[in-house]
Amino acid sequence: MEIKKTQILLVEDDKSLGQTISELLQINDYEVIWCENGLEAFRYLEEHLPDIIVCDLMMPVMSGEELFLKVRNFKRFNQVPFIIITADMTFDSKIKQLQNGVNDFINKPFKIQELILKIKNFLKYKDDLIKTNQDPLSKVTIKIRKNDFFDKLNAILLKNIQSDISIDRIAIEMFVSKSTLDKKIRLHKKMNISSYIREFKINYAIKMIEAGESRVDFLASECGFNSLSYFSTCFKNYTGIPPKDYIKRLRVTL
Structure with a gap:
């Protein structure tokens, strides 16, 4: 029996780069569908469900951002990781994509090993989520409802990230x-609502750090913490190290 290969939808308008990425991914045993703009990719997605989408940000006809926002309108794509490729290194651009909800981005120029590792990590995470359903026939409805609940909750928290929403x-x-x-969060996340909100805010701060932000006071303010010391304490409790040390460590690894 032939094993089905992981399918990657690659969206890249640069023909030379698209050809190179496509060939290198195929060498690494992935099936690659290559589209040269967002509209072409969207038409493909109307009838197909790839395992992961790797998409350039700036493209004619339909940009990567436009494609992502269209795709996220359909629940069947909720578990399809979406990686943005971009040459735009500005902080505002990165934050905008993270706020939109993209799973990750990779900066041009990049080494193919970096892209492959990101793909592998996302696919493993996706597989682990699916494996949590021991009985996919009886639990599929519960799983969908749970996803809808937390998608809506996260959207509310993101919209109010800078405020202390009650x-x-x-x-x-x-x-x-x-x-x-509170009961639903305790059931699925093993924590109370206050802890969930706090961890959501800290994870948002981590995304900002990964996007290039290094001012701890700005991070605290953007994530809705009125006290810098409380933000630092919550950050350390969650990550094991203070935010300043986290930023320094990230810089060393980059």
């Missing part, structure tokens, strides 16, 4: 009671 307000926007909100 649990009562979140419950109202989720159309559930405060107790139901």
